[in-house]
Amino acid sequence: MQEKEYILRVQDLKTDFKVGRKTVHAVNGVTFDVRRGKTLCIVGESGCGKSVTAHSIMQLLPPNGMIAGGSIDYYTPSGACETLSDYKRNGSRIRAIRGKEISMIFQDPMSTLNPVYTVGSQIMEMLKKHEKVDRAEGKARIIRLLGELGIPNPEIRYDQYPHEFSGGMKQRIMIAIAMICNPTLLIADEPTTALDVTIQAQILDLIRRMQKNYGTSVILITHNMGIVVEVADDVAVMYMGRVVEFGSVEQIFANPMHPYTKALMKSVPVLGMNKDRELTVIEGTTPDASTVFTGCEFAERCESARPECFQRFPKDTVVEAGHRVRCLLYEEGGKSNG
Amino acid sequence: MFKYILRKLVALLPKLLAMSIILFFALELLPGDALSRTMPPDQYQALSEAQKDAAREALGLNDSPVIRYFRWLNQIFHGDFGYSASTGQNIGTMLAGRLPYTIELSFYGLLLATVIGLVLGFLSAFMKNTVVDYFCTSISVFGISLPEFFFGIVFIILFSVHLKWLPSGGRMPVGEHGFFSRVPYLVLPVMTMAISLTAALVRYTKNSMLDVMGKDYIKTARSKGLRETTVSFKHAFRNSLIPTMTLIVMRLPRLVGGSAVIETVFNYPGIGNMALTALNAGDIPVVMITTMTTGVMVLLSSTLVDIVTAMLDPRIRLG
């Protein structure tokens, strides 16, 4: 039952980084699910661990990072369960997943394409790796996809090098690389952050269209609430390496519970919001990643913090079906989840 | 690509021209009779003062420097560099006899250094913090810490005196021809010549590789599900070569200059050896012309390396 509904289940994921002699818990017990064919948005400020979470799923952490606990289960279309968190980094099992089942788009398209190969050959490399196709057939398929992604003159562009493309066009090429093998899950790590605002909308639109056409599930990582409301089915709000609130987009937007989520909503303009609602700023700054906490990480910036908040960690509390929040204010009311 | 090569070749011209002008005026400023350099010494000795004056007039040595420069340039294109005071030979003939040997030595030295340097540098980065890495790093550290001729001496003692595998010097056995009779005579000098460039390249390639391995497009390559060897070799190595090529260009003068020392150690009859002999005989024009020739060699080979770099990097080729 759950294998059919979910494509990815992340349970209590912990990812550590070694910085000098110190160990930083970049991701500290993250739990969320991705529903098949739906879009999950992971939202939070920079440095909250959302990108590290994405890299953990793909086992693409830098050499000083490692998964220290928890599990990442991926359910293939045939129903088999692959525990990605147990796979060896760059080992053959994770490589069979990468690109074919799960593919990824990164933040800065200016540096994610290899400058010395033509874009065509970089897409072809992905296709050849996972499917048995001959060159001509593969090239036709790539050119068709490039056209679908709104790249003019795809036949000519196929043989050009990355430096001959603009940022937005490069990101389209990245999407082409990610989508050419029809993956079941696409992870987009802030795909529009480095782009112009006008291009942002186009790229998001493309990702949505790809999802609709190919039935791909998507994890979209962003710090932009405006994007969340447009594309998300489910939302995970992260703060300091933890998911502080998780729910469907309706639940989160209609009934934000965690003070951080509320603050986040107030700090960004959302299309169609009341003109008289004022934008506010979240007081204080994100603490250093190596800070050791004795209580809720958000307490010192929280408007409704109580003395208790500084003393013990809040537990995940289910407030309604599919809506969890990690805050002491709600612990008594809801059912504790661990 | 064709356009790039053309552009590079055109850019060579002003440099070559400047070098020829420097050489011409440097020779002009040398003390002594300019006439003595235009003919074999014995012939010069035989002339009376009046004949010398007549010869000067006939050869146009009294013309303005500009005219003489262009006439001299024309002579150079015909291989006539004047005569050496110490050997009495035409310097052009001397160069023609020696230059190919030095070019051969330098070319194999460059080739060997590049291949071994790049391979060891790649391995060192690929197997970071393993025995292989420490081994390669140690080689590179010692390679830059000792004078080249020291390695030459060690090689001679080891390979020709004790093991008797290879000749300790010279060019080829008397009366023999062809590449294969030369090979044993080339091995030790080429090895010696390659050492310091190899050492520099191992270190540089390793750092360059480690730098490239942190780039975003390596993450992209991994996210495609490629093998780590493919990622390292196809995606990282080729990119790491681009800055390495710049290092090779910068080190070329040192490589070619090293031939003077190495040719002395192995008694190898190249132009470095020739320059040294001429210098000891006080024959400055020969040394000047030889130095210029090595300058031209460096210039041409850097252009060649630049072209290789452009083949590796489309941004240079098309930019």
Added chain:
Amino acid sequence: MTVQKKKTSLAKRNWQKFIRNRMAVVGMIGLFIIIAACLAAPLLTPYDPTFINPGIRALSPSSEHLLGTDRLGRDIFARILYGGRWSIMIGVVAAMGANLLGAALGCISGYYGGKVDSVLVSIQEMLSIFPGTLINMLCIGFMGKSVRNLLLIFTFTGWPGVMRIVRGRILSLKQEPYVESCRANGIGGTSIMFHHLLPNTLGPIIVNSTMNVAGYILSEAALSYLGLGVPDNVPTWGNIINAAKRLDIVQTLPMLWIAPAAAICLFVLSINFFGDGLRDALDPSSK
């Protein structure tokens, strides 16, 4: 006052960065030991490095002559210690000369730009095309063998590398707003150049000078080996090896070339480690 405080804390931070690098510390200690031994040569050996004693020619190492004697009966250990004084002095003075000249030219070139720049750059390009060994040989041939000439030649042929580094730094520093504000405040060109720009290029210059000391010691050795370095009566590490040019001497008196080569190797290794450490410590982008 606050500026002063900041400066010391920066120096302290760099020092801590340097001291954490194990190889750099090893290099520094090595340098210290070698230099101290060379300076304290009279205390470490009773022999005169230039005293020719035909009675004790070509001796093997013994307790009396630690590394044996050469073909003229001179004590090799003494020659290496006293030779180190010369070799290191030549390396240091040449490196300082070349780097000072290069830094000054680089500053002028980068700051004034225009014609001055293009002339200096083309001289620099020309000079760096020619193999240093041959240019040095040629110059020695003209000027004659002496330590002073060698230092002059190293200085006048060695500046292109530094000049390129400093010019590049100045060109990028010139874009910074603080230079603009200096100019707006009526500070003169020379003052901006030497008081405000040059100090910011000091890190790379120091690192380059350090590495150059090693380079010049190797160059001196090579030239001396060719018989074109310093006069024969000056013991330098290169000159000591020069005596071992003939194959029979190489075999019968191995200490004659192995010992000075080892001295060169240790010194150059130490300097390279030390220089690497300096580079990492002075590079603000590294942690």
